[in-house]
Amino acid sequence: MKSLEPSRSGGRPSAASIRRLGSRCSLVAALVFIPLVCASAKPIIIGSKKFTESYVLGEIARRTLNDAGVAAEHRQGMGGTIILWQALRGGQIDLYPEYTGTIAEEILKNGQQPSFSEIREALRKLGVGMTDPLGFNNTYALVMRRSEAQRLGVRTISDLRNHAELKIRLTHEFLGRQDGWRPLRERYRLPQQNVIGIDHALGYAALANGSIDVKDAYSTDAKIEENDLVALEDDLRFFPKYDAVFLFRSSVSPFAINALRRLEGTLDEKRMIHLNMEAERTKDYTFAANLYFEGTGRSASSAGESFPHKLARWTLRHLELAGFSLLLSVIIGIPLGILASRGGVIGQGILGFASVVQTIPSLALLALLVPLPFFGISVRTAVAALFLYGLLPIVRNTASGLQDIPRLLRESAVALGLSPFIRLWKINLPMASRSILSGIKTSAVINVGTATLAALIGAGGLGEPILSGLNLNDHVTILQGAIPAALLALLVQWFFDVLDRVLIPKGLRL
């Protein structure tokens, strides 16, 4: 008998429990990985930056590869240079359109202006290939309203020196670049103070309605023509050359690269401006990209997705992001809240950590997670950021709900002789359920709202139309994302109100 004892108590779990465990693991695994696998399976992933020209070039590359029989997907408007570059290095994308000046100044950062072949050599050492220039030079420019420039007699950047009163607003990227605002101001000795950042698309609107006077732009930007703006001449030759190229991972098949290289030297400035204008006029990047393939028109392979289908895709992804991160917040947050309710150094540490996380702006949190090895440009990053955001309300409400239980009732449970686990499970947690559920509700509403930012790192969701609408200055597209997101938040609120009635014990609701 005795020899049997160990194998019974410490032996192998039953087949049923293994099965149960297995199915639970695979469910979790599925929740984590389905979105990732869908987003990063076999086809070549093309990334693009968050502005029209990059979108159009990304679409042109996709169509070129598709026409050559290579499966390719385009992740539109993932962010700025650093995010795209890291996504390329990390393998989340395989290629994206870039500019030689940006590569020299922002990626290689070796101080001088390297030649084209020096850039190519430096990239090769990093495992990244580069096509020859596509044909146009999209350098930076400062732009003003044409009427204002003529009235003040401003023609060159040097002329700005005499007009300290002009209000300059720049994109955040330009403000931070090594070849951006600071060296530009030094070179030209510009007097303007209080220059702060503004979103690229919003900046155009601000320029048009006169609330700002000068902003940065790309020289092939369609908005320059559209809004009757004028680009100031770079009379001191400050800006380097920004020849458009494609960067690709060396793992991309030579066949695909050959297909891509057919684009080299085929896009001059005039043509690019035209495509950019068409993209903004029709609000349809695919249509604009197709104009590049003269005469072919809209082919079946690139026909647009219908709106209900897109809406369903965005909403599903949105719910996936918010729901999965909320689930994590609940699973981790409630135990942390129980620990925190006991006070002491650990309790204060937990509440302190959750509070600090909450004070980091969501955009900054995303940006901080992106460079980490496990995260990068992926759904994981979005889920991780949302999970961290959802933590505080749940932890805090769990802790305070437990602490608010009257001392006499807590003692009654002890005096009855109930074990600590039973006390927690049958007495304390049910009595704190109202507070805990309201914490979960707060987290859910925050998550549904914040999940719109996931689009910034290409994780999709209802932020996708908001972002591209913002970029195109197209209110209808913004609303296509904003209205469903708001409705979703209301729905979540309502859902949790119903859940309250189910989960809060009746005796606490009377």
Added chain:
Amino acid sequence: MSALVKLADVSKRYADATALHSTNLSVERGKTTVLIGPSGCGKSTLLRLIIRLIVPDSGAIEFNGELITSDTIGALRRRIGYVIQEGGLFPHLTARANVLLMARHIGKSADEMHDRLADLCQLTRFPGNLLSRYPVELSGGQRQRVGLMRALMLSPELLLLDEPLGALDPLVRASLQKDLKEIFARLQQTVLFVTHDLAEAVYFGDEIVLMNDGRVVQKGSVTDLREKPADPFVSEFINAQRGFTLT
């Protein structure tokens, strides 16, 4: 009769004050011992030390000859019933679930629990049709009866009551006092009863323990306290309460 509970040199100190100075006390089997004294005198502390909601700084507490320690208290708590003001009922559980909580936890059979519950309802004069109500749906007196049933469910050897009738209005209080006394007599229950009301102490107490400022001042019958006061405080306390009851 031997003592069921014995305290030897038990003391308890909080950061700012001594709640209980070194105290010796025994609770006799089958009798009702009443702890009385002004608020803050240490009477509730003494009760809470026995059920080990708080841990003594020094001394030893024995229950039925067994030392109460953190190892033994788990099992001993099932042999001790504890009732506080308002009954200390859990608001998310019905009256029935409150009473059966511990019995269910230790796996008593449904039949056994059902019979015991019927007996308790009769004993405490609690209407059985109210068992499915939640505490907020019951009156203060009814809640107290449920609290008493919960404490008596496992037939404890010792019943601890901490000002159980403090929050009730005078009429309800009087009828519960009468019922309680009958119950204690019928069960031959060993009871340790905390109150600040002398009339209540006299009504229940086979033995009265007067406490002040963390010490037992005198132990005995009410006649002892009145006629042979051990301390000027004893007379002061008795006269103050008498004056109050006469007006």
